[in-house]
Amino acid sequence: MTMKTVESVQRKYEELAALDKKHFMHPTSSFKQQQERGPGFIFTEGKGIYLKDIRGKQVIDGLSSLWNVNIGHGREELGQAAMEQMKKLAFSSAFATNSHEPVIKLAEKVAQMTPGDLTMTFFTSGGSDANDTAFKTARYYWQLKGKSEKKKIISRQKSYHGVSVGASSATGLPAFRDFPSLAPDFYYVDSTIESLKELIAREGAETIAAFISEPVQGSGGVNLPPPNYFKEIREICDQNEILFIADEVITGFGRTGKNFGMENFDAVPDMMVIAKGISSGYAPLGGMVISEKLKNELIELTDGVYMHGYTYSGHPMCCAVALKNLEIIEEENLIENVLNMGAELQKGFKWLEQRHEEIGNIRGIGLLGAVEILKDKETNTRFSEPVSLKVVDEALKHGLLGRAIIYEGQDTLAFAPPFCINKQEVETIISIIDKSLTEVKMAGLK
Structure with a gap:
């Protein structure tokens, strides 16, 4: 994009963000965070497993938005x-x-x-x-x-x-x-x-x-x-x-x-x-x-x-x-693809477990999967601060929208991508998780 286009897009984002803060009461969100930071993404389009925001950033929708965009975006x-x-x-x-x-x-x-x-x-x-x-x-x-x-x-x-x-x-x-x-x-x-x-x-x-x-x-x-x-x-x-x-x-x-x-x-x-x-x-x-x-x-x-x-x-x-x-x-035999890509997702989780001693309690069925982040897998002890939140934040920088679940003392990364996902895209998700967890660990875990 040209400098003029970038400025125009940023101006449009800021205009919408100001209106968002003033008029839109978000579901399951922090009142203070909305007012202090404004909207995170303002999505404008989606295609397959991808979402794109108003500023042109594209991310993999790793949770099918709210576990629901099963056939993928843009149909x-x-x-x-x-x-x-x-x-x-x-x-x-x-x-x-x-x-x-x-x-x-x-x-x-x-x-x-x-x-x-x-x-x-x-x-x-x-x-x-x-x-x-x-x-x-x-x-x-x-x-x-x-x-x-x-x-x-x-x-x-x-x-x-x-x-x-x-x-x-x-x-x-x-x-x-x-x-x-x-x-x-x-x-x-x-x-x-x-x-x-x-x-x-x-x-x-x-x-x-x-x-x-x-x-x-x-x-x-x-x-x-x-x-x-x-x-x-x-x-x-x-x-x-x-x-x-x-x-x-x-x-x-x-x-x-x-x-x-x-x-x-x-x-x-x-x-x-x-x-x-x-x-x-x-x-x-x-x-x-x-x-x-x-x-x-x-x-x-x-x-x-x-x-x-x-x-x-x-x-x-x-x-x-x-x-x-x-x-x-x-x-389109998408349920068959759910079984096949679910197996690839679980295989990817196990690969992550071999690379990161903090990954444990791998679980899932079909395209519904999760891993926990643990300080000590033998005792099921977690870190004092939820690591999954940091991993999800880091993953966003690399183009993956995931979910951290920290209710009831959990520290879980959850994923449920659209049914249309392919093997290469599953591997991309795993690669981003790997990179993000590595970077979070380099910053130090408590």
């Missing part, structure tokens, strides 16, 4: 699908049994993809309101069955289920519950079967409506379940008349190398929560999928109105975009 087919639908029918309400073709076809497609007898979907705008819908529906179901005392929801520590009042209350990461007057009747267990059994015994199965879990915890650190965990969870829920809810917001639609994360663990829930990957982030969309059994019981138990619905439940344009997104995932 014009999705924009075309949105335009075609908006020209025909931009919006119509789905209340009072009204419907439209995109939502019907998407509900059918989801039913074809989900495991077991999960066949009916209630659509929302995202994961938080989908989880709230699941909690309300679970409690409503037990009320209809004359067991209104069954209202407690159990979730796992280090779980993440969203930020609406109900979803925040279910989230097992205390930092997300640091708000006054969250919803009552939410309980937390660690990731052992014994912990759940003890809580059920203490609280009484007759008071518990549902147990919810991510197949693989995402924001909590990319934590896989213990062996046979969900098979045992399924049995315990059946024995105690507790509904089993799977939060597939991150793991759904191919992220783990299967359509849904629970398919890796041979367990079928009563309810499934979906979002993110259903549209690859091109349109805001989520949903709650319920089993055929639950659907039939709800039909039999009431003649009244299900008094729950969002203005944008089953939005026509969002559904059209989701259908095209799922078509691309199938036609």
